[in-house]
Amino acid sequence: QVQLVESGGGSVQAGGSLRLSCTASGLTVTTNAMGWFRQAPGKEREGVAGIGRDSSTTYADSVQGRFTISKENAKNILYLQMNSLKPEVTAIYYCAAHPYAAAATLNRYVFTRWGQGTQVTVSS
16 A cells, blocks of 8 residues: 655744655655645645655755755655745645656646645745
């Protein structure tokens, strides 16, 4: 059974940092393209960061230079390091897996496996 379980969310003040984790079971982060997405109230889910099977990465323009996606293959965990946080990034953050892509992508429609999400709240 495939499971993606996010953790590490919470409340932080603007300028702070958080590291999200996504622990995978039933699939391996090395053989899937993986991604982080977020959804704020009243808004569509949007791509934040992606990492391909080939370890290529891609980021939304709004987080470029502040967020870093990575994976720890031995533990089968995907990470999202978020620095210099701003209130506008407040949302539920989801990790997702796409088994057929080699390169990184932020196209949410091709991801077939999703976690339940973790709340990130940034206060000013």
